[in-house]
Amino acid sequence: MDSTGTAPDLVVVGSANADIVVRVERLPEPGETVRGSEARIHPGGKGANQAAAAARLGARVVLLARVGEDAHGALLLGAQRAAGVDTSRVLTGGAPTGVALITVGPDGDNTIVVSPGANARLSVADVRAGAALLAAAPVVSLQLEIALESVVEVVRTVGAATRVVFNPSPFPSPFAPLPAELLTACDPLVVNEHEARLVLGGSAGARRAPEESARALLALGARSVVVTLGAHGAVVADARGSARLAAPRVEAVDSTGAGDAFTGALAWRLGAGDDLATAARFAVRVGAATVTRHGAQSSYPTPEELAALRPAADSDE
Ligand code: RIB
Secondary structure, three states: OOOOOOOOOEEEEOOOEEEEEEEEOOOOOOOOOOOEOOOEEEEEOHHHHHHHHHHHOOOOEEEEEEEOOOHHHHHHHHHHHHHOOEOOOEEEOOOOOEEEEEEEOOOOOEEEEEEOHHHHHOOHHHHHHOHHHHHHOOEEEEOOOOOHHHHHHHHHHOOOOOEEEEOOOOOOOOOOOOOHHHHOOEEEEEEEHHHHHHHOOOOOOOOOOHHHHHHHHHHHOOOEEEEEOHHHOEEEEEOOEEEEEOOOOOOOOOOOOHHHHHHHHHHHHHHOOOOHHHHHHHHHHHHHHHOOOOOOHHHOOOHHHHHOOOOOOOOOO
16 A cells, blocks of 8 residues: 555565766776766666656556665655655665766766665565555566565565566676576566576576577566567567567667666556556667666656657567
């Protein structure tokens, strides 16, 4: 139940970070120092980003997260409320608000280092305290910037009819497989190609076609799979087969948070009853819109802005 006593469209359980962003002419190599732009602080964090993206599009969203009792926490709560997210389940205290150090290169590519702070204190007990909310949610979306044990507790707590959407980012360790009870709850598991390799236990360099990765992830137990391909769209797959979805052509300036916007939009549309391909086609457009503007949450489109985006060149839209 949300703060008004009704079930929301989407519950996001995850992280909230203050993103400290510096633009650079090229991303530094290990051991190298490069000069960058003035630093900016933006609201971010994969969970908060997903929640903001869906709410901006019109979804009723509750975020279950933890921030510090500090200025960054206040910034993040304000941004969530401005996007229309119900923040009554955002807990405060225990550690400083999480921080992400982000460099953005000229093509919009980035590097991100996250210091979890309060995100790491979102505990199993905090998840259990939200049991009624999780049981009533049509869809719950998860990532991995909070403790793995808290994520696993969510899939144990959700209702029988709740659909679980999970993006295993950042991936905890290439040497530790994800728990089977988490993988088998995913409908879908949402990964980029790098994450797909890690979930499959391969090295980051091992290449395979996204359709092949999706099939292998289904064989590991995921109920359905989405492999995101950035400017090339996405592949969706379930037991009935797979499909490749094209993305609209856009000029990318900053890809930060595009995957989170994709996943938040996807989760919302799945909870609203769209089939996987329809929801993912919508989410691809949302992801494409976000890369045309700077920042994570600050780049997320309204329905009107999304409607103005040109269709994918080779899709059936
Ligand atoms: O996915 C983008 C997000 O990753 C950023 O907002 C940053 O906070 C990190 O969590």
